[in-house]
Amino acid sequence: MFIVLKPGVSDAERERLLSELRAQDLTALAVTGNGERAYGLVGPSSLLETLALDRHPLIEEVIRDSAPYKRASRALHPEDTVVSVGGIPVGGERFVVIAGPCAVESAAQIDAAAAAVAAAGALALRGGAYKPRTSPYSFQGHGPDALSLLAAASVRHGLPVVTEILDAADLEHFRGRVGALQVGARNMQNYTLLRAVGRSGLPVVLKRGLSATVEELLLAAEYILNEGNDGVILVERGIRTFETATRNTLDLNAVAWLKRHTHLPVLVDPSHGTGLAELVGPLARAAVAVGADGLLVEVHPAPAEALSDGRQSLSPDAFARLMRELRPFVDAAGRRL
Amino acid sequence: MFIVLKPGVSDAERERLLSELRAQDLTALAVTGNGERAYGLVGPSSLLETLALDRHPLIEEVIRDSAPYKRASRALHPEDTVVSVGGIPVGGERFVVIAGPCAVESAAQIDAAAAAVAAAGALALRGGAYKPRTSPYSFQGHGPDALSLLAAASVRHGLPVVTEILDAADLEHFRGRVGALQVGARNMQNYTLLRAVGRSGLPVVLKRGLSATVEELLLAAEYILNEGNDGVILVERGIRTFETATRNTLDLNAVAWLKRHTHLPVLVDPSHGTGLAELVGPLARAAVAVGADGLLVEVHPAPAEALSDGRQSLSPDAFARLMRELRPFVDAAGRRL
Amino acid sequence: MFIVLKPGVSDAERERLLSELRAQDLTALAVTGNGERAYGLVGPSSLLETLALDRHPLIEEVIRDSAPYKRASRALHPEDTVVSVGGIPVGGERFVVIAGPCAVESAAQIDAAAAAVAAAGALALRGGAYKPRTSPYSFQGHGPDALSLLAAASVRHGLPVVTEILDAADLEHFRGRVGALQVGARNMQNYTLLRAVGRSGLPVVLKRGLSATVEELLLAAEYILNEGNDGVILVERGIRTFETATRNTLDLNAVAWLKRHTHLPVLVDPSHGTGLAELVGPLARAAVAVGADGLLVEVHPAPAEALSDGRQSLSPDAFARLMRELRPFVDAAGRRL
């Protein structure tokens, strides 16, 4: 449930109302961008129904909406949120392609990747410094050294960096070097990390968990928003189903659903979403058409030699082709690449 | 495994080779459209590897392909198959939209639906005469009477009909009245029905089962093709996953995968694929972009009064808007509506 | 919703009440075994709530139960239904093990299998005559010849036969030869077949579909019960999930849930449920403990040579061991093997 106060309600009146609600075990969460008049109410839903809020003298409107997320909801925040990632606006008119290798392997590799994706029209650079790997014996990423290499490539090619953080204790290594922190699918419900990236003030690219519902994704975003950080970008990256022909099942229903229910930008990762380089192009085009705000794409200078995810990575040539083939669909969607 | 015979192999030579293979417990399935020179080999895979077919004097080429489907495969049939549904070519340049109500409810309802979808640019009419319903107490469709109403609407509005068959015993009611038989998701592995529709000679629209893999879908198609019926059209209509925000999870990965692995046309059903009228538009656009050959869309003159599936049906106005919004994406895909 | 009429309601009064309900578009389904006093009401649920049935002079009790299945429900049929399969009572005190090969391959094979399972304590024989195979090129079963072999083995070893029917047109081949018809997982929502086996009057062993919910399983049973056939036995045989270490995920939650919500017997198939012979024993013991009424187990005289499902079939020795290891758990459950 949401409430909107009448125009002209004084600070004192507002405080009195909020304390009345608190006395009933209800919390009123201020929803930003509404002139301090809109609140999401959290509390026992039975109670919400019995309170006669519709007739309260200070309340102009009551919006009945049973969704448990409040700050992420479009209900009182109809306009799209645009998040700036190192100066690149995500969620606005531009369709933003963020590309780069699964992992930073060497200075030469990340530089070649950055040069290639910049040339083809990507607006930001992705690449893993800390890699969450299923096995402790797999390559875990080059850590802070990789962050330095990313920062150098970022400056040289004019691309802000998006890269995953696994441990809040590493936050200082990221600050000043990245345009946005990424929280990976495995950590979507790592609430310690969500709160820490929330408090960091940096933009956060939040990937959907392998078996998370869209409602759970919005509640994970809510943990970040609730720390006062409005810069949350959601990513659909495929869910786990019975189908084994593809690595995951890219859920584009989720993108359309999210665009209706939240004001936050939504990206699509067709690389993890399919696991097969040859399917990345068609699914990238579908992501544009379904209304996504951009893409995360894995590009490696030499996919066959990649230390991880080679099977789903595009070569620079294949990525340039993808960008060319994307253009008419971006036009059809009324956006710009 | 596939083999291609050398040009100029005589009938007698071919028969000798085929009987050699049979003697080894291998079956050679002729793949149509290759001048009687291409065969898919079915048999124990260990045997296939040990036979020195590469060096056989009558064989020009051996294609190692472990897929269990043969006639549905693109391996020896690279060009797209175009299936004529009552004169409408499905699988060619045109993007074919088939629309209509979940079930035929009355003469007035199906006529209004047909008029609306024809006006908006649909090329064929869908509508259920026999309905497979989870509960025996739900409306089961008006059967042969509904087929007559469909046939009348078909003639009046110039739209061939696509409608579901549940029982091979009803086949004669369909013949002469429909452009294509539909086999529904629940019957995708009803082999009795697949063989019967295969033998019917009528085009078949085959929907993917709720938890069928794409390989299983192609093997279901193979049952129909194996009866000598080349007119098979596949439909992705959403799979069953853990996500409950949408009725099913529309698997557009599957469409891209199918377009690479089979020459058969592939349609998308965003109505069942999402279960929510407000998501049909964005997913329809995504279907165009991912490379589908057309759509199956539920349209009802008055969705709120529909006897079934009202929540996912479009009104005539919403359908007309969907068609308008589809156009730039169909253009981007280099096709025609 | 269910209603129970007052004792002593006359036939005329009952008819009057039923026609009152019909006039409101409600159907009252007689629930067997309640002295013609209990009815399940089917119709628009909003209507059900507004009718003041609690105060109706002929009605003793109204049971609010929103489940869409009526005849399968325990709500008015608290006692367990016992179904006789060729004289073997399924659903009563005995824990009934039905065993045999995936497919009937030869007279010698089925005879050896029947001898082995009878010696180890199985009470009925399973074995496929008609096999639903994913590929049209796989072994499809020996059909009517296999039914004759099953019948001969049945007589020789004193084991009634349970075997799958794929096509209602084959029903006459089954009659007189089998103790129960099996409807397989792929056909759980083949309503044509469900109605036909319902009308056959033979007991039906109904397997849960690969992605069917337990409610859908009960509604499939309802199709059979609704034809006047009370002999329905349910089978949990594993569902399709993301896990690939086992062929399917055996859902023993479903067994416990079913035993609370329906009076029909419930068997477990640990062979298909795991796909791995080495896991059949532990899951069979778990099935006893969770409250199942029996098992369907694949046993082959020589699993390594089986034409199908060899990986999940037990040898005669392994089956004999399974039966020995089952015994203390059957005792613990207060039942008899």
Place this chain on the structure above:
Amino acid sequence: MFIVLKPGVSDAERERLLSELRAQDLTALAVTGNGERAYGLVGPSSLLETLALDRHPLIEEVIRDSAPYKRASRALHPEDTVVSVGGIPVGGERFVVIAGPCAVESAAQIDAAAAAVAAAGALALRGGAYKPRTSPYSFQGHGPDALSLLAAASVRHGLPVVTEILDAADLEHFRGRVGALQVGARNMQNYTLLRAVGRSGLPVVLKRGLSATVEELLLAAEYILNEGNDGVILVERGIRTFETATRNTLDLNAVAWLKRHTHLPVLVDPSHGTGLAELVGPLARAAVAVGADGLLVEVHPAPAEALSDGRQSLSPDAFARLMRELRPFVDAAGRRL
């Protein structure tokens, strides 16, 4: 792949062999409990096959096993590992029931719960101090205060405590108060936390993620074992599937599979596994029968008033009945309660 050195290989010889392997980019992981003669080899599998290790003069045996986990594997560690949780041996002859409320709510509540579960035969106390909640607005646990209350109840009722840790920074609050740390399903792939609990030296109860395969669960355990911590206990707590009648689908296949592939103890959580108090009993019995080493069960003094998970919590009476009904099955399994 695993290797076992010949008896009598000297330290110098062993070091030489290990450095030969390292020179080939292979890591040899010592497997504990094998007299420093057994090693799991990690490296490119193609390389492993081409090395002629079978003929190496220092190597007695090569075990070909493609599993990516080494220290968790039974291949070279056939005997069961027994983990002591505050003096209670888990994984041995005793079937260990760990019970208590979802969350510690108050001193009175946790004391009443501990008293009840101790009286009924539980050997350890569970209860959440830090709660991972889907929504940031839900009760998040009383944190360090709850740990103090748990410690007090532990002492008073003689039950070691098992409770979840969300953040490695809180570790010092747990030390000295708990018998084992729990890593919850949402954090199963939070590698930062896995490494931290591994280094803590405390026993770890590791729950399977909602959509984690059993192989991924063993690799998560491998992260802990790889820090030198042998005290890992696995928990099957239900996976996410399409079925909605139960909260999760308890995967007892996984328990049987794990008992074959790992030497680590395996518990079952039928409370989260079903989400329904009335199904906890039958699934607990099934867990015994399938070979689990114990249970995690939610018990609350007054389930209807619980701040979380009330629907799946047992009352003290229901828990006492569960323990009584468990006994004959524990006997049948040849174990002790």
